[in-house]
Amino acid sequence: MSKIILTGGGTAGHVIPHFALLPYFKNNHIELLYIGSKNGIEKELVHQKSIPYIGISSGKLRRYFDMKNFTDPFRIIAGFFQALSCLIKNRPDLVFSKGGFVSVPVVAAAWLLRIPVIAHESDMTPGLANKLAAPFTKKILTTFEETLNYLPKNKGIFTGSPVRQSLKNGNKAIGYDLTGFNDSKPVIMVMGGSLGAQKINHVLREALPLLLDHYQIIHLCGSGNLDKRLTNKSGYVQYEYVNQELPHLFSITDFMVSRAGSNAINEFAYLQLPSLLIPLSKNASRGDQILNAKVFESKGYAQVLPEENLTVMFFVESIDTLYKQLDNYVEHLSSGTESTGTQNVYHEIISILRKEV
Numbered sequence: 001m002s003k004i005i006l007t008g009g010g011t012a013g014h015v016i017p018h019f020a021l022l023p024y025f026k027n028n029h030i031e032l033l034y035i036g037s038k039n040g041i042e043k044e045l046v047h048q049k050s051i052p053y054i055g056i057s058s059g060k061l062r063r064y065f066d067m068k069n070f071t072d073p074f075r076i077i078a079g080f081f082q083a084l085s086c087l088i089k090n091r092p093d094l095v096f097s098k099g100g101f102v103s104v105p106v107v108a109a110a111w112l113l114r115i116p117v118i119a120h121e122s123d124m125t126p127g128l129a130n131k132l133a134a135p136f137t138k139k140i141l142t143t144f145e146e147t148l149n150y151l152p153k154n155k156g157i158f159t160g161s162p163v164r165q166s167l168k169n170g171n172k173a174i175g176y177d178l179t180g181f182n183d184s185k186p187v188i189m190v191m192g193g194s195l196g197a198q199k200i201n202h203v204l205r206e207a208l209p210l211l212l213d214h215y216q217i218i219h220l221c222g223s224g225n226l227d228k229r230l231t232n233k234s235g236y237v238q239y240e241y242v243n244q245e246l247p248h249l250f251s252i253t254d255f256m257v258s259r260a261g262s263n264a265i266n267e268f269a270y271l272q273l274p275s276l277l278i279p280l281s282k283n284a285s286r287g288d289q290i291l292n293a294k295v296f297e298s299k300g301y302a303q304v305l306p307e308e309n310l311t312v313m314f315f316v317e318s319i320d321t322l323y324k325q326l327d328n329y330v331e332h333l334s335s336g337t338e339s340t341g342t343q344n345v346y347h348e349i350i351s352i353l354r355k356e357v
Contacts (some may be wrong), residue, residue: 001029001030001031002028002029002030002031002093002094002353003030003031003032003033003090003091003092003093004025004031004032004033004036004094004095004096004305004353005032005033005034005035005086005087005090005092005095005096005106005110006032006033006034006045006051006095006096006097006098006350007034007035007036007095007096007097007098007102007103007106007107007357008019008036008042008100008102009036009037009040009041009042009058009100009101009102009103010037010040010042010101010102011041011100011193011261011266012041012045012193012263013040013041013097013122013193013262013263014098014100014122015036015041015046016045016119016123016164016263017097017098017161017162017163017263018034018096018098018162018340019049019164020162020164020165020260020357021096021162021342021346021349022049023165024342024346026119026352027163028338031129032051033051033052033053033054033086033090033092034046034051034052034053034054035053035054035055035056035083035086035106036053036054036055036056036102037055037056037057037058037102038055038056038057038058039055039100042083042100042102042339043055048243049097054086056078056082056083056086056102056105056106057075057076057078057079057082057105058075058079058080058101058102058105059342061148063295063323066127067204069096070348071320072074072303073094073262075348076101076104077105079102079105079106080105080108080109081123081199081256081260082105082163083105083108083109083110084112087106087109087110087178088113088114089114089158089347091115092110092115092117093116093118093284093348094107094117094352094353095107095110095113095116095117095167096116096117096120096349097117097118097119097120097121097130097133097137098119098120098122098307099119099121099122099127099129099130099133100129101128101129101312103129103133103244103335104129104132104133105134105135107119107136108111108133108136110136111135111136111137111275112234115240116138116352117133117136117137117138117139117140118139118141118253118348118349118352119136119139119140119141119142120140120142120143120159120161120162120345121131121140121141121142121147121151122143122146122161122261122262122263122294123143123144123289123290123292124146124147124149124247124262124292125150125265125286125288125318126140126147126151127286127288129156134151134152134155137153137155138155138162139156139348139352140152140155140156140158141157141158141344141345141348142155142156142157142158142159143159143160143161143262143266143341144158144262144295145158146175146233146295147327151171153344157255159201159243159341159343159344159345159348160265160266160340160341160342160344160345161262161263161266161341162261162341162342162345162346163263163267163339163341163342165270166247166344167194167246167247167250167267167270167271168247168270168271169246169247169248170246170247170248170249170250170251171248172248172251174248174251175248175249175251175252176247176252177310178237179216179218179237179249179252180236180237180274181216181235181252181268183252184324185214185215185235186216186255186257187215187217187240187252187253187254188211188215188216188217188218188253188254188255188257188259188319188343189217189219189220189249189250189253189255189257189289190204190217190218190219190220190256190257191219191220191254191257191258191259191264192220192221192222192258192259193222193258193259193261193264197259197278198225199307199310200257200259200272200278201219201221201222201225202311203310203311203312203315204217204219204257204315205227205230207312207315207316208230208233208236210312210316211316211319212233212234212235212236213326214320215235215319215323216235216236217235217236217237217238218237218239218249218253219236219237220238220239220240220241220242221238221239221240222240222241223240223241224240226238226240231258245326250271250273253273254323254326255272255273255275255276255322255323255326255329256268256273256274256275256276257278257319258275258277258278258281259274259277259279259280259289260269260277260278260280260289260290260292260293260296260304261289261292262288262292264300265277265292265293265301266269266341267297268301268302269301269333269336270341271341272330272333272334273333274301274302274303274322274326274329274333275296275301275302275303276282276304276305276318276319276322277289277292277293277296277302277303277304277305277308278305278306279292279293279303279304279305279306281306281307281308290306293309299332299336300328300331300332300333301329301332301333301336302329303321303322303329305318
């Protein structure tokens with residue numbers, strides 16, 4: 001039986017794509033182990049999938065001044081030796097990394113032990129973690145074809161993104177029952193990423209009086225961000241986080257309002273859901289979401305509202321404009337190739353396994 005160690009963390013976007021591959025691993029009797037940070041979001045997510053989990057020390061390499069810059073290098077070094085010990089003990093046939101800083105010591109330790117590593121880059125341009133990991137990998141798979149321009153020519157392979165095919169298994173009757181909605185008005189799902197988005201939450205709630213006459217709204221607001229004053233608001237339902245309910249909620253959704261994290265927007269495309277994307281500004285990120293959103297806009301999959309323009313007026317206008325053009329967006333989405341990403345990624349993993357085992 002082959003054994004693969006999965007790694008990645010820091011945000012749900014570095015974890016959830018692994019889950020898209022689980023049915024393929026299970027069908028081929030591949031043993032799995034996950035290495036993540038001791039207290040990161042990935043720990044809880046992986047435990048929900050009943051995958052054995054090992055937590056290691058993890059630090060962040062920042063491009064800005066922070067007092068933690070003086071202590072985190074020691075955490076990274078400790079994480080490297082912890083990862084090395086884990087790999088020696090478990091001797092996997094391959095390491096598959098989805099990025100995030102916890103993955104760097106794991107990838108480096110695997111290289112030292114001559115264990116092949118495949119990494120996957122979600123965004124248009126490689127993040128710092130994958131840049132650091134690149135010398136230790138055999139292949140770097142990409143969500144966007146344009147990302148190949150930023151990678152060594154002998155390593156980059158365009159595959160698309162692994163997306164959870166189970167998201168298509170939702171039941172509309174259950175979705176309507178969960179929300180109390182019906183089919184009399186279109187349904188919008190609003191989400192701000194795994195940690196929520198305070199500005200989107202605030203503007204949406206301010207805009208509810210203008211929206212609820214025309215739309216029903218599912219709001220995934222993030223942990224600790226529920227507004228109890230809106231608990232019984234007709235046509236509006238809010239959740240901190242959803243898991244098993246998500247496919248059912250997607251099944252009744254007509255279009256999305258979201259940040260522009262790569263994994264999330266590729267799942268929208270897989271489900272053929274048009275979206276209004278509000279990418280993180282360069283003040284709060286390295287600009288990767290802005291690039292992701294531009295690609296989806298150019299394909300006719302999404303409309304983009306820059307965060308700098310996120311006011312109640314522009315928010316409502318953008319939603320109305322998107323809804324009026326919904327059929328055009330769905331037509332573009334129906335001709336996309338996002339559904340093949342999971343199979344492509346798995347094929348690359350298996351091709352390396354066959355060479356090594």
